[in-house]
Amino acid sequence: xxxxxxxxxxxxxxxxxxxxxxxxxxxxxxxxxxxxxxxxxxxxxxxxxxxxxxxxxxxxxxxxxxxxxxxxxxxxxxxxxxxxxxxxxxxxxxxxxxxxxxxxxxxxxxxxxxxxxxxxxxxxxxxxxxxxxxxxxxxxxxxxxxxxxxxxxxxxxxxxxxxxxxxxxxxxxxxxxxxxxxxxxxxxxxxxxxxxxxxxxxxxxxxxxxxxxxxxxxxxxxxxxxxxxxxxxxxxxxxxxxxxxxxxxxxxxxxxxxxxxxxxxxxxxxxxxxxxxxxxxxx
Amino acid sequence: xxxxxxxxxxxxxxxxxxxxxxxxxxxxxxxxxxxxxxxxxxxxxxxxxxxxxxxxxxxxxxxxxxxxxxxxxxxxxxxxxxxxxxxxxxxxxxxxxxxxxxxxxxxxxxxxxxxxxxxxxxxxxxxxxxxxxxxxxxxxxxxxxxxxxxxxxxxxxxxxxxxxxxxxxxxxxxxxxxxxxxxxxxxxxxxxxxxxxxxxxxxxxxxxxxxxxxxxxxxxxxxxxxxxxxxxxxxxxxxxxxxxxxxxxxxxxxxxxxxxxxxxxxxxxxxxxxxxxxxxxxxxxxxxxxxxxxxxxxxxxxxxxxxxxxxxxxxxxxxxxxxxxxxxxxxxxxxxxxxxxxxxxxxxxxxxxxxxxxxxxxxxxxxxxxxxxxxxxxxxxxxxxxxxxxxxxxxxxxxxxxxxxxxxxxxxxxxxxxxxxxxxxxxxxxxxxxxxxxxxxxxxxxxxxxxxxxxxxxxxxxxxxxxxxxxxxxxxxxxxxxxxxxxxxxxxxxxxxxxxxxxxxxxxxxxxxxxxxxxxxxxxxxxxxxxxxxxxxxxxxxxxxxxxxxxxxxxxxxxxxxxxxxxxxxxxxxxxxx
Numbered sequence: 001x002x003x004x005x006x007x008x009x010x011x012x013x014x015x016x017x018x019x020x021x022x023x024x025x026x027x028x029x030x031x032x033x034x035x036x037x038x039x040x041x042x043x044x045x046x047x048x049x050x051x052x053x054x055x056x057x058x059x060x061x062x063x064x065x066x067x068x069x070x071x072x073x074x075x076x077x078x079x080x081x082x083x084x085x086x087x088x089x090x091x092x093x094x095x096x097x098x099x100x101x102x103x104x105x106x107x108x109x110x111x112x113x114x115x116x117x118x119x120x121x122x123x124x125x126x127x128x129x130x131x132x133x134x135x136x137x138x139x140x141x142x143x144x145x146x147x148x149x150x151x152x153x154x155x156x157x158x159x160x161x162x163x164x165x166x167x168x169x170x171x172x173x174x175x176x177x178x179x180x181x182x183x184x185x186x187x188x189x190x191x192x193x194x195x196x197x198x199x200x201x202x203x204x205x206x207x208x209x210x211x212x213x214x215x216x217x218x219x220x221x222x223x224x225x226x227x228x229x230x231x232x233x234x235x236x237x238x239x240x241x242x243x244x245x246x247x248x249x250x251x252x253x254x255x256x257x258x259x260x261x262x263x264x265x266x267x268x269x270x271x272x273x274x275x276x277x278x279x280x281x282x283x
Numbered sequence: 284x285x286x287x288x289x290x291x292x293x294x295x296x297x298x299x300x301x302x303x304x305x306x307x308x309x310x311x312x313x314x315x316x317x318x319x320x321x322x323x324x325x326x327x328x329x330x331x332x333x334x335x336x337x338x339x340x341x342x343x344x345x346x347x348x349x350x351x352x353x354x355x356x357x358x359x360x361x362x363x364x365x366x367x368x369x370x371x372x373x374x375x376x377x378x379x380x381x382x383x384x385x386x387x388x389x390x391x392x393x394x395x396x397x398x399x400x401x402x403x404x405x406x407x408x409x410x411x412x413x414x415x416x417x418x419x420x421x422x423x424x425x426x427x428x429x430x431x432x433x434x435x436x437x438x439x440x441x442x443x444x445x446x447x448x449x450x451x452x453x454x455x456x457x458x459x460x461x462x463x464x465x466x467x468x469x470x471x472x473x474x475x476x477x478x479x480x481x482x483x484x485x486x487x488x489x490x491x492x493x494x495x496x497x498x499x500x501x502x503x504x505x506x507x508x509x510x511x512x513x514x515x516x517x518x519x520x521x522x523x524x525x526x527x528x529x530x531x532x533x534x535x536x537x538x539x540x541x542x543x544x545x546x547x548x549x550x551x552x553x554x555x556x557x558x559x560x561x562x563x564x565x566x567x568x569x570x571x572x573x574x575x576x577x578x579x580x581x582x583x584x585x586x587x588x589x590x591x592x593x594x595x596x597x598x599x600x601x602x603x604x605x606x607x608x609x610x611x612x613x614x615x616x617x618x619x620x621x622x623x624x625x626x627x628x629x630x631x632x633x634x635x636x637x638x639x640x641x642x643x644x645x646x647x648x649x650x651x652x653x654x655x656x657x658x659x660x661x662x663x664x665x666x667x668x669x670x671x672x673x674x675x676x677x678x679x680x681x682x683x684x685x686x687x688x689x690x691x692x693x694x695x696x697x698x699x700x701x702x703x704x705x706x707x708x709x710x711x712x713x714x715x716x717x718x719x720x721x722x723x724x725x726x727x728x729x730x731x732x733x734x735x736x737x738x739x740x741x742x743x744x745x746x747x748x749x750x751x752x753x754x755x756x757x758x759x760x761x762x763x764x765x766x767x768x769x770x771x772x773x774x775x776x777x778x779x780x781x782x783x784x785x786x787x788x789x790x791x792x793x794x795x796x797x798x799x800x801x802x803x804x805x806x807x808x809x810x811x812x813x814x815x816x817x818x819x820x821x822x823x824x825x826x827x828x829x830x831x832x833x834x835x836x837x838x839x840x841x842x843x844x845x846x847x848x849x850x851x852x853x854x855x856x857x858x859x860x861x
């Protein structure tokens with residue numbers, strides 16, 4: 001579990017969303033869903049009362065991955081697809097830090113897909129937020145793993161004809177401890193999901209539908225398609241799987257929680273000094 | 284093969300071969316450890332095919348009255364537990380008319396590698412001897428036989444065996460009996476192959492592999508986080524470190540691939556813990572993109588690359604110095620970083636320790652180029668260098684106003700803040716950035732940051748450690764890494780006083796040190812550049828960074844055979860007699 005800072009009442013004003021936002025101007029297009037995800041993040045942080053200096057925001061490459069510099073937390077903007085390993089290294093070395101990872105559908109599901117699987121099964125206490133817009137935005141409009149098969153584009157004219165990647169199904173099968181879906185247009189709802197993910201032990205995965213108004217303007221219609229899942233969160237992996245079988249990709253809320261304890265490095269205290277190892281080798 | 288006045292040998296080389304799983308490596312290791320206990324020096328190289336079991340294996344054990352580093356030219360003894368596929372080692376096991384071939388099985392038609400050499404053949408038939416001894420193993424009898432032949436006291440061999448199989452009393456009884464049968468067999472030998480007595484007052488000696496030494500060097504320097512992916516021949520570093528890291532408050536994580544391991548290492552180091560990963564050529568290739576990130580974001584870390592034959596999967600179990608190009612030039616963009624190479628098995632300890640120190644001091648990645656022949660060879664050697672050098676990173680606990688993570692300081696090293704420190708927040712970034720760390724594509728920022736990252740490495744004083752230099756002659760022999768041992772042995776034979784040949788084994792390969800190098804080469808007439816690669820990577824590297832004129836000649840052979848001291852000797856004799 002992350003150590004959640006409980007602010008004294010007279011200091012409660014320091015935990016307000018704007019105190020988590022830096023002055024750096026985002027590169028995102030006007031109307032991009034990622035602006036509101038950033039807002040949701042700041043709301044979640046304020047709600048949790050986490051100190052910005054005790055929190056690390058890690059990302060890879062892509063539109064969504066630009067987020068660390070827009071926060072007032074410690075940040076790491078790494079290479080394409082490798083945000084989860086960087087975050088794992090930070091969290092294992094310093095378990096007292098809150099570590100949040102932001103990614104996109106290309107960064108997280110394509111080039112970083114292997115790390116997604118192993119982060120789920122390894123269950124280190126991380127929060128993994130994927131801003132999914134079903135397109136590569138930074139390279140200007142190529143299909144991603146979640147793109148519909150018939151979406152016409154320059155790389156694959158007429159569409160890829162490939163079955164879209166199912167992030168929640170994969171997360172569930174690989175062993176994620178917390179699985180949720182949000183919509184960037186609902187900034188308070190998304191903030192709640194992020195806050196819940198941070199407080200949940202182990203690896204928490206939040207998929208956020210975040211429209212790309214530039215290359216996928218039709219995604220503006222998502223606001224009319226998303227709705228709260230009509231059922232409560234389940235602790236049963238089998239039940240979660242059955243629900244996902246009929247999921248159309250627009251149900252929001254927390255789908256699944258597990259109670260598996262987070263993976264932590266074993267805390268072994270010994271009196272051993274490095275110089276003691278010399279004796280293994282002395283003839 | 285040198286013998287003393289008494290007819291005893293100062294140095295004996297023994298090859299033990301057999302099919303995989305027959306216990307070849309156990310014989311070799313126990314023989315070396317017994318000889319070490321008795322006071323001798325030595326080393327054991329391993330050679331094997333790719334099979335996990337059922338393939339073939341060879342242990343090359345060399346024992347001596349003084350420290351040794353380079354493989355012999357001819358073996359004194361070849362002992363075959365069985366002869367399955369032994370000819371696969373033919374090119375690695377040179378025999379001559381002075382060699383003795385001992386066969387553990389009877390009635391075998393000896394391969395050409397034996398019959399063509401004039402070596403004496405002795406059919407001991409250990410297998411039949413052991414038939415009555417239920418549950419016994421041929422390799423243990425072979426150990427008894429070899430121990431007796433070289434003159435190692437039987438109780439020392441017995442103790443070594445006991446330490447190896449401490450818990451299993453019944454097995455031990457059978458093993459002792461097998462050992463004794465071997466000893467008895469040895470008394471039938473019609474030749475003497477005894478080592479001259481060891482120097483009983485010798486200084487402290489260690490039995491250690493290069494991979495263990497690298498692990499210990501890392502721990503001494505303060506490494507407390509390792510993430511890595513198993514790969515031959517680097518895995519022993521990880522398996523040695525993992526349980527010991529836990530004892531000193533650290534942790535090793537097996538990552539899902541090398542892309543993950545290098546990035547986990549970056550993450551741990553960013554948060555303030557000295558971190559390391561170990562790999563071999565294919566893994567280093569996968570890591571190269573993220574090494575560039577560590578350069579740009581100025582994150583210290585160490586990659587120990589244990590070289591093997593390449594390209595691609597190459598020869599995973601055997602040595603070659605052919606990752607030099609990748610280590611020095613393999614990063615995209617202008618990415619100054621450190622590349623260091625240990626020049627001996629004990630030096631794997633110090634060079635890794637120094638690499639951690641430098642990486643932390645200069646906030647950049649360091650690649651340590653060890654190789655299979657250093658990493659997997661067990662050496663009985665003098666105690667490695669004791670040094671208190673540690674990770675020392677410039678970290679700010681109290682953050683000044685207007686803190687800039689990538690400030691343009693005089694040294695080029697900018698004080699770093701760690702997560703958890705108030706007012707020190709910044710975003711580490713692979714994007715080019717301003718001194719504050721804000722992404723920037725401005726010409727001025729790129730120029731300033733490129734220059735700073737280069738300057739911090741260029742202007743640092745690496746002291747005398749950049750190379751091991753000895754001798755003062757007009758002929759220079761330059762080499763790096765494990766080949767240093769082969770060169771040292773050849774040079775010590777031709778020029779024991781260091782008056783004809785100037786020997787340079789370069790430890791700091793990147794950043795290159797052209798000024799010091801030039802000075803070290805003053806007043807030389809000829810230069811021989813020795814290395815173990817097909818395309819003369821080191822020779823080309825030297826020509827790229829230093830003014831090497833036509834004085835320089837390349838002596839370059841690919842692996843997996845080690846650079847032969849005898850061939851080098853021949854070359855140097857040609858030069859010195861002219």
